Amino acid sequence: DDTFTFTLNPTGGTTTYTVSGGVTGGPFNYGTKSAAFGPFLISGGNKAIVITDANGCSLSATVAAPATCSNCPATPICVPVTVKLLK
Numbered sequence: 001d002d003t004f005t006f007t008l009n010p011t012g013g014t015t016t017y018t019v020s021g022g023v024t025g026g027p028f029n030y031g032t033k034s035a036a037f038g039p040f041l042i043s044g045g046n047k048a049i050v051i052t053d054a055n056g057c058s059l060s061a062t063v064a065a066p067a068t069c070s071n072c073p074a075t076p077i078c079v080p081v082t083v084k085l086l087k
Contacts, residue, residue: 002042002043002069003038003042006036006063007034007035007036008028008051009032009033010030010031011030011031013053015053015055016028017051017053018051019050020049021049021050022048022049023037023038023049025037040065042067042068047065048061049061049062
């Protein structure tokens with residue numbers, strides 16, 4: 001079965017935060033990307049989480065499971081990108 005992972009990077013706070021619900025982790029610093037959560041089975045559906053800061057304020061959120069990718073190649077696909085300076 002296909003799996004997915006996700007990271008969090010909440011902003012706007014000056015304290016730390018923890019994560020609960022479908023996952024657990026923390027404390028993490030605001031404005032800093034968290035460690036990866038997962039892997040979770042895509043067939044398991046969405047993950048309902050609660051982000052709580054050090055002051056006890058909390059926010060509920062849902063992380064949507066992506067579409068299955070069983071038909072994707074087993075190796076990463078690299079796409080060349082050309083960057084041009086526009087004047």
